[in-house]
Amino acid sequence: MPSPLTSRLVRLAALAILVFGPVIATPAADPPAPKPITHSFLATGNETYLVDGSGKVTWSYPQSSRDGWVLENGNVLLALSKNKNYPGGAVVEVTRAGKMVFEFAGTQSEVNTVQPLAGGAVLMTEAGDKPRLREVSRDGKVVAEVALQAQTKDHHLQTRMARKLANGNYLVPQLLDRVVREYTPSGKVVWEVKTPHMPFTAIRLPDGNTLIGCTLGNLVIEVDKDAKEVWRVTNDDLPGKPINDACGVQRLPNGNTVITSHHATANQVKLLEVTRDKQIVWTYTDTRKSGIHHFQILETDGKPLAGPSWK
DSSP, X not given: OOOHHHHHHHHHHHHHHHHXXXXXXXXXXXXXXXXXXXXXXXXXXXXXEEEOTTSOEEEEESSXXXXXXXXXXXXXXXXXXXXXXXXXXXXXXXXXXXXXEEEEEOSSSBOOOEEEOTTSOEEEEEBSSSOXXXXXXXXXXXXXXXXXXXXXSOGGGSOOBOEEOTTSOEEEEETTTTEEEEEXXXXXXXXXXXXXXXXXXEEEOTTSOEEEEOBTTOEEEEEOTTSOEEEEEEGGGSTTOOOSSEEEEEEOTTSOEEEEETTOOTTSEEEEEEOTTOOEEEEEEOSOSSOOSEEEEEEETTEEOSSOOBO
16 A cells, blocks of 8 residues: 555646646757868869869869969969970969969979979979979079989889978979988988888878878878888778879878879769778769869868968
8 A cells, every 4th residue: 555655746746747748758859960071172183273162163274283282372383284385394373363473394204293482482393314303483593403313214103292391301202113202402312211002292291200192002101200101091991992093192280181082083082081090071072084183272161271281
């Protein structure tokens, strides 16, 4: 027999139901879905263009390019592919209106790299029988030249994204040699790493590590100062195996890595962003038949990149 207290509680509960209605548990609302990541970027390759965060092309240049940068003044610095006007390739700076404000023609087989330097000069590579780096001032004078120790049987596969380092040396990926080398201004090799496939991009990171895109190996590796591999991402790590010729690479301020698939065609992934634990968080796809050779991520979610990035 229930106690008087239990009976009283039952009567109060019944009264509450009569007054307020039955209590119905409602499931907790799902948290709002995170907004998708967006990027604006410069693409170089068979087509040269700028894309905003919505995927709309906002600017284009009517020549094929190998490398490029959007400068602080809004102009675009490009390494142009060889063509009838530039049989040895060239470096140009153009305004958004298409006006050329700087031009330096290559004198050998190809120009595959350009990098803006402090003080206004530019770094370029020249592929040919005498593979070399050149620093050129804005008045067209060669102010530095470094001979490269590279094979000469295939000019096209000599070098790609060479970069001048903060210490004054140069980091040079050498494709057919399957090596990344660091050269002093006198041409001495002071560091190198053999790569598992042809290296296209070599980026010296602030911690001293080097990030390398390995083209047809469809992989990106990171090595430490002793040339020991400390990280890699390959198609085996990613659903759908989206990497198709890992040429250009960029490390973002958030630690993620963006990779281009140069051989991707229409409606295939052209760019993808992966986290350190190899999760894909952003992709770019379009209907162009040609892929992207190299690129420069400019904004994330409509805002300029917060902090430096490396490409």
